[in-house]
Amino acid sequence: MAILEVKNVNKRFGGLQALGDVNLSVEENSVHAIIGPNGAGKSTLLNVLIGKLIPDTGSVMFDGQSVLGRKSYQINQMGISRVFQTPEIFGDLTVLENMMIPIFARRDGAFRMHALQNTFSEKGVVEQAMGMLEDLNMADKRDFHSASMSRGDKRRLEIGMCLAQEPRLLLLDEPTAGMARADTNNTIDLLKQIKEERNITIAIIEHDMHVVFSLAERITVLAQGTPLVEDTPDKIKGHPKVREAYLGESA
Amino acid sequence: MLGLGKKDFTLLLIVAVMTLLAPLLLNPFPESSGLAQFNAGYPDLMQRFVIFGIFAIGFNILFGLTGYLSFGHAAFLGVGSYGAMWMMKLVSLNVIPAIIMAIIVAGIFSLAVGYISLRRSGIYFSILTLAFAQMSYALAYSVLTPLTGGETGLQIKSSDTPLFSNVADGDIGRANLFGMDMRASHEVAMGDWLFTFNAGYYIAGVVMLIAFYLSIRIFRSPFGTMLRAVKSNQTRMYYTGLNARPYTLAAFVISGMYAGLAGGLLVAMDTQVGPERMFWTASGEVVLMTILGGAGTLIGPVLGSGAIKYMENILSKINKDILHEWFAFLPAGLDDFIVAIVYPFVGKGWHLTLGLIFMGVVIFLPGGLVQGGQKIGGLFRRKKASDNDSDKSTQSTPAE
Numbered sequence: 001m002a003i004l005e006v007k008n009v010n011k012r013f014g015g016l017q018a019l020g021d022v023n024l025s026v027e028e029n030s031v032h033a034i035i036g037p038n039g040a041g042k043s044t045l046l047n048v049l050i051g052k053l054i055p056d057t058g059s060v061m062f063d064g065q066s067v068l069g070r071k072s073y074q075i076n077q078m079g080i081s082r083v084f085q086t087p088e089i090f091g092d093l094t095v096l097e098n099m100m101i102p103i104f105a106r107r108d109g110a111f112r113m114h115a116l117q118n119t120f121s122e123k124g125v126v127e128q129a130m131g132m133l134e135d136l137n138m139a140d141k142r143d144f145h146s147a148s149m150s151r152g153d154k155r156r157l158e159i160g161m162c163l164a165q166e167p168r169l170l171l172l173d174e175p176t177a178g179m180a181r182a183d184t185n186n187t188i189d190l191l192k193q194i195k196e197e198r199n200i201t202i203a204i205i206e207h208d209m210h211v212v213f214s215l216a217e218r219i220t221v222l223a224q225g226t227p228l229v230e231d232t233p234d235k236i237k238g239h240p241k242v243r244e245a246y247l248g249e250s251a
Numbered sequence: 252m253l254g255l256g257k258k259d260f261t262l263l264l265i266v267a268v269m270t271l272l273a274p275l276l277l278n279p280f281p282e283s284s285g286l287a288q289f290n291a292g293y294p295d296l297m298q299r300f301v302i303f304g305i306f307a308i309g310f311n312i313l314f315g316l317t318g319y320l321s322f323g324h325a326a327f328l329g330v331g332s333y334g335a336m337w338m339m340k341l342v343s344l345n346v347i348p349a350i351i352m353a354i355i356v357a358g359i360f361s362l363a364v365g366y367i368s369l370r371r372s373g374i375y376f377s378i379l380t381l382a383f384a385q386m387s388y389a390l391a392y393s394v395l396t397p398l399t400g401g402e403t404g405l406q407i408k409s410s411d412t413p414l415f416s417n418v419a420d421g422d423i424g425r426a427n428l429f430g431m432d433m434r435a436s437h438e439v440a441m442g443d444w445l446f447t448f449n450a451g452y453y454i455a456g457v458v459m460l461i462a463f464y465l466s467i468r469i470f471r472s473p474f475g476t477m478l479r480a481v482k483s484n485q486t487r488m489y490y491t492g493l494n495a496r497p498y499t500l501a502a503f504v505i506s507g508m509y510a511g512l513a514g515g516l517l518v519a520m521d522t523q524v525g526p527e528r529m530f531w532t533a534s535g536e537v538v539l540m541t542i543l544g545g546a547g548t549l550i551g552p553v554l555g556s557g558a559i560k561y562m563e564n565i566l567s568k569i570n571k572d573i574l575h576e577w578f579a580f581l582p583a584g585l586d587d588f589i590v591a592i593v594y595p596f597v598g599k600g601w602h603l604t605l606g607l608i609f610m611g612v613v614i615f616l617p618g619g620l621v622q623g624g625q626k627i628g629g630l631f632r633r634k635k636a637s638d639n640d641s642d643k644s645t646q647s648t649p650a651e
Contacts, residue, residue, distance in 0.1 A: 050490070076492035088490070090483040093476070101480055102491050104473050110494040113501055115474040118254065122473060158487075165492065 003028040003169060003201050004049070009058030011044055011225075018044040019055065020225040026169070031195055031202045033212045036222035037246055042205045045222070046173055049203075050082050051075045062169065073110055081162035083172045087154035089161065091147030095138060098146050098157055099129035102164040129164070136160045136190070152183030156190060163194065170194075172204040176211050188214050213237070221245060259467050262550060266463060270456040273297055274446050281443035285576070288568060291561055294436060294449035298520045299560045301452070301459040302513050307540040307552030308459075308466050309509020313502050314538070315547035316475060318482035322377045322534050323364065323384030327507040329529030330387065331357040331514030333398070336405045336524050344407075344416040344424045346433065346454070346519035350512060357511020358504055365503035369496060372485075384534050391526035404525030426519050428454060433520055451520045458516060459553075462509060467549055469505070478502050510537075539605075543612055545619025554620045558608075562601055569597040 002025035011019040019041050026032045036042050047053040048060060051070050060067050067075050076082075090098050103125050108114065120126055133139045136156050141149070146157060155175060162170055175191070176184040188211055195202060195215070206212045212219065213233050220230045223245040229236065236242055252260040269276065278292030291297070310324055334356030335349035342348055368379040391399040399405065409423050418424040426433045433451035440446075469475050480488050481495045488495050518524055527533070536559065544555025574593055578586040596604045616622045 071494075072489045073492050073494050076490055082490050084486070084490075088484055088487040090480050090487060092483040093479060097476060097479075100473075101476065101488075101493070104477070105492045108473075110492060111497040113474060115469050115472045115501075115505075116254075117473060118256075118471050119473050119476045161487075161491065 001028050002026060003063055004203065005061040007059045009048060009055045009060065011048065011053060011055045018225050022227060024220055024227060026201060026203050028201055029199055030217045031204065031215050033204045033206055033216035033219045034222055035206060035212055035219060040222040041225040042222055046171060046205055049171060050080065077110065079168035081165055081167035081170050083158055083162055083170065083175055085173045085177050087151065087158045089146050089154055089158050093146060094142065095133065095144045095146050095157060096129055096142040098161060099132055099164060100125050102161045103128050106165050132160050132164050150183070151179055152186055155187055159190060167200065169201045169203060172202065174206055175204065176208055184208070184211065191215055253464070255467060259471065263464055263467065266550065266553070267460055270301065270460060274448050278444060278446055282445055283443055289565055291565060292446065294447055294452050296560065296564050297452045298455050300557050301455045302516045303540065303556040303560055304553040305459050305462045305516065306510055306513035306537055307544070307556040308462055309506040310537045311541050311546060311552040312466060312469060312509070313506035314541055316478035316482065317499050317502050319372065319499060320377050320538065321380040322531070322538065323380035324506065324510050324537050325533035326384035326387040326529050327357040327361050327510035328514040328533070329391065329526065330360045331511030332518045332524040332528055333405065335515035335518040339407060339413065339426060339518070339522065340411045342414050344413050344427055346426050346428050349519060350515035353511045353515025354508045357514065358508045361504050361507020365500050365507070369499050369503060381531060381534070384529060385531055388526055388529040391529060399526060404523060406523045426522050455516050455520065458512065462512065463553070470549060539609060543609055543619055545621030548619065548621040551619050551621045558620065559605065562605055566597050566601040566604060567599065
């Protein structure tokens, strides 16, 4: 069953057709990668999925409900979490506090005025956050100032914060961009572990083929705003159209 | 204790003891000595210390936690003052209903201002709040004269007959707490020292302690954590299913109510109010207090307001004659020279000293006076630690 369904989405920026007739469906509990050369419309598509951009035509349905016109926090509450290209975490807060915020958000919704309770004596919240940090092998870093961690650790924390919300769909935007090889491999291992241990659908936008081919079950290739092919990783590897899109006509 | 951690409770206890003993602590110099003019332990100034402390504590909940810099908080203080004043004129000379009224009026007004201003952030937010405050000031000065008394402001007059207070014909009513006059003072002379224990000060002091306690609770609550999250990363906040707007609005209204409380107390201590209370320099002053003391820290705003009010009231009273008296021991000519150098920094020039101190703090101690205190404390601790176990390597906490 498809959890995310994109139908006939078009988006124009002035004279540029950023997305042209995009159709895409992401199966529940699968890992779906969207790849494509620079300017293929990957980021535009992602921004449509999370409600940041409204397409000119077409529909985006998540679990039978339209996401269009909803605010980003509402889309998040439908069960879509997003990991950003540069890790977006609460840099002024400690690692543990970072992890507690999504747990509060899941428990209390978009806003709750709990101004007289104590953050660290809220029932079960610290325990849950610590559990998540242990899953990430970050329990020893609980009191670290999160802004001063390495890029890989920030990424790990960000993914953990998204998971703490127990989303149904995890969107990753180039999760290993600008990372050292070791950090990249750590992130791949983490995502593999998540895929095995949790009932979660992962949609990943990525440049790095190493990452894509080690994770994805299905791959959609986007070129000039339109999906070229959608298939399994093995078939994509040898596909002539894909080679053409990436390497140019002459190849 | 009281739902506070050990460290916070100790801090509250220290502040409580200092507040209680302020009339003694602030009068360290004998009356007859030349230094007596540095004594700050007189009721009027002590009341200002705690009232502006409340104002800054509230401002810090908004600025220190969410990072939204409001440049119009004096408007809420002023509106609170007017609300309290009318309560005293019409309903009762008891200060409690007046103060409650001040908080309510300021809360409603800050809800309206915040709802509009918080549509923008950064400099645009600051400018919007500044515009609202200046608008309030101009209106209070002119078209709202029937309500605000215009230029002359509002005072309690002999013609005022509050509903629930019995004021004899022709008498001017006085603010009280169940019959206790705010100006009632008990003076104790000990040797050459004179200590004044004032009813108004202690009432304002107790209110300040309650306000300080509530602010600690807010800082340590999930709500406070969310406010720090707003300051840290709004993108992540929205993509974690949280709506930052109601959080910032709530913080804005809370700090507006603190400002209203301060405004109400000002009227309770001294029953008069004028529009200059809402002028933009008054809004700027609370920003200075908070940054000088240390934005985002618990005790910083109280220290900052104390430092500024002390300079405003003590430094500004030093005039040329006093300076000449001090430097009279110097040879003639030299004393004139020294006085000429020092004079621009005191008296009417006290703003220059404040400006220099403020610049120094912002450049060298971005965490304000609190950071200065921590640094000094750190020096002592390091010394002690190295004395105790010089063979052990210094333990450092990771990346804090």
